[in-house]
Amino acid sequence: MSMPLTEEQRKKIEENRQKALARRAEKLLAEKHQSADSGSSIATSSPQSKQGPLSNFPRDPSKPANHGVIFRQQNLSGSSNGDQRPPNSHSFHLSTPEQAKGIWKRQDVPTACLSHSPSGQMTHTGISSPSAQSPPEGPSQQMLGGPLGKGHPPASQEIKSTPVANTTQEPLSKAKSFQKTVASFFGQPPRDPGVEAKAVRPSTLGQNISDTNCGSGSVTPGTEGRHPQKLGASHHKAGSSQEGRCIRSGDRFQVKIGYNAELITVFKRLPSRSYDPATKTWNFSMTDYGALMKAAQSLPTVTLQPLEGAEDNRESPSTSGVAQTCLPLAPSLAFVKGQCVLISRVRFEADIGYSEDLIALFKQMESRNYDVKTRKWNFLLEEHNKLIQSVRCLPQVQLDPLPKTLTLAFASQLEKTSPCLTEPIPEADLSGVDPKLVSNLLPFQRAGVNFAIAKRGRLLLADDMGLGKTIQAICIAAFYRKEWPLLVVVPSSVRFTWEQAFLQWLPSLSPDCINVVVTGKDRLTAGLVNIVSFDLLSKLEKQLKTPFKVVIIDESHFLKNIKTARCRAALPLLKVAKRVILLSGTPAVSRPAELYTQIIGVRPTFFPQFHAFGLRYCDAKRHPWGWDYSGSSNLGELKLLLEEAVMLRRLKSDVLAQLPPKQRKMVVVAPGRISTKARAALDAAAKEMTTTDKTKRQQKEALLLFFNRTAEAKIPSVIEYILDLLESGREKFLVFAHHKVVLSAITTELERKHVPHIRIDGSTSSADREDLCQQFQLFEKHAVAVLSITAANMGLTFTSADLVVFAELFWNPGVLLQAEDRVHRIGQSSSVSIHYLVARGTADDYLWPLIQEKIKVLGEAGLSETNFSETTEATNYFYKDPQQQTIYDLFQQSFEEDGSDLELLEAAESFDPGSASGAPGSDSQDPGGTLDEITSTGSPVKKRRFEFFDNFDSFTFPL
């Protein structure tokens, strides 16, 4: 595949071309005057004139030749370059006996028609083709093709080829076939449209010169008849013609011009025509380029600028029939440029256009393989450097090597030190880690730990959600326990869940050693294990005197935006840490740019500049306002790089056999988010319950109030958790709650964030319930179903989700199990995750053990399919002080004695948070007053969260 020239290259070519044309025009003028003065003919007067006008240009050796980017690239390749040139090597001259016989030699390299001689000198070779038989000037210029040919002398019949002439014939032959195609569309023999165009073109300034040359039997380059400014750019017609231009667009080209009826007629005759209504432009395949230019030339009302770099095709001399067949029509035919791309752990392919020389070179590689599907050649990595070295000797080819990061990551393959396709990962010695943890690791989790240790404790663990990244991370960190203190950076909604997990899996760790940072005044280094939220980290990082050697970052995609404070705080820590364990089930939600910070977090030496990463993997595009890195490119290679050196990812489907059908998880939500007022209300409610002189009815009311106050107090934490889930890329999930106030707070927040959602509660009609359910099932992207525990726990199917969140606990486990089974039912192909949000110091303290106990009993009796997993049982959760035991008993009795929960249900569901008593219909002057972080709509206001929906477009950088 040919790579189109970059904008910069085109600009450079154009600049150089303009300079050369200006020089040429000056020279021609001078010659004209000279010939007028001497009265002799330009074409025939001197040996110089035999070389044609181009060879007579005064050349300034200090100035670069007009080879534009191509020449620069050739120099870059380390092949023959200007350093070896004699001072006036830019010019073509007849000084040696060969030259006197007409053999042209020069040492710099202007075009695809030139090749390296074995001595390293560049030799003009294209003239060995049949076109060498054509009259001087024309053929040489045509064969040189494109703007670069303008710096060349004319060929003549005397001109002979050098021995290496055959190495560069491919572009010419390709050009010929290309021309054939163009002509065949119009049932004509292959012709050069530029040549024909010339025939109908009126000449201006250079007309005389041209005439003179033609009169002498020579061919004059068409550009000579122009004003320097316009030379080669557009062909100006007499009178006021409409100007337009051709612009290359991938394999096609567009024509930018205003409305012109005649031209539209021409367009409509071209077989490859296509009209883009969005840009209101016509575009065509390159096969129609010549025909279009020819036709446009014959329209007196149209002046069409040719494609950049292709103008010589059109401007070529008009009389050389043989030479016409050599004319390359597309600029890409003159020069091939491409890059090496990794296609497997051991092979890379050359993604580059056709060049005969290159193919010949490819065929010399031992490990060569041609892929008929992709039509590309690929090779073993161990031949990469050899191939690149060899390609540098081909002047018309630029093959970019693999980026340095890849060669570093795959060094063993490049250096042929690793004969195996995939090396086995050694089993890590986990004897120093708590046996409780090690013995509980599932096989794939154990493999994950081995991988991490093989990578010396630096990795991005990107297992699918719910696969137990926490237990693996704790195990990896525990392997490096000697290097602790440990820093764990997590979303604030799961700080306490992490604390629980450490206590759960590492019994050897004393609870005192765990420091959960709750406020900006806490110390970041107070514990052996320090757990901090992203936001607090950015406030506290300045405290750090000595860096942490072991760091875990949970939900590491929170760092995807390099501009955020959290990312700026975390990256330097990761750079100096010895072990870095990044965890994310969704490292990139929408584009590869999101991976950059996580890659350099694990491997700081990879892609030191984001731009290089952006160019390779983000399809970086330059716009007038800056660079856009929001695209994607070379994703296969990126995946290989990640897998080799950065990331381990297993999908649920990969390890389904090892997973239980349901995984329940208790999520301890931050008690810090319960406001002082809510806390006071809760305490008052709890106290009421333990007052002994209460009737049963009064006790029940007190219990209800406690339950209601709990709901109210949990709202900010629940919302925070849901938003964190969404930010983590959870696409579809169910949230069950009981109180209207909780359901409403959730839906209000989702509306505010424009998250698609449905709500089903007691007020939803049965017809609507079914419709809403269907809607949710069919939602393609993220969506949340907000459901009432009691009104939506039966008869609905939500199998398009595999996660259920209980924002509130409920005393009847049967109802909870039914609710869970909205996703865990026939039609569900995945393992289902259930998250119970539990807040300390609330009614949850009593409800949670109550529920667990009941489920255990149901399980033992074979009435419940699943027990709570060990991890969901918080060993130290239930406070066994006498007062709490009383409340627990009260909960138990109240819910068991009744037989029917109806009364409680109704009272709880319609609880009005503003009322003093919690009774429905009471005064609600201050609905948000009990919570200092929610508004009257239940939205957190004090703390500005990371607005992930608003930050997706942050992958653009100003120039």
Ligand SMILES: Nc1ncnc2c1ncn2[C@@H]1O[C@H](COP(=O)(O)OP(=O)(O)OP(=O)(O)O)[C@@H](O)[C@H]1O
């Ligand atoms: N080996 C295990 N033994 C017992 N329970 C496990 C094991 N692995 C995971 N679990 C439990 O599975 C649940 C999900 O685990 P965890 O939260 O670590 O998943 P995750 O990969 O971090 O998911 P997410 O990306 O959603 O955070 C937890 O309750 C956890 O305790």
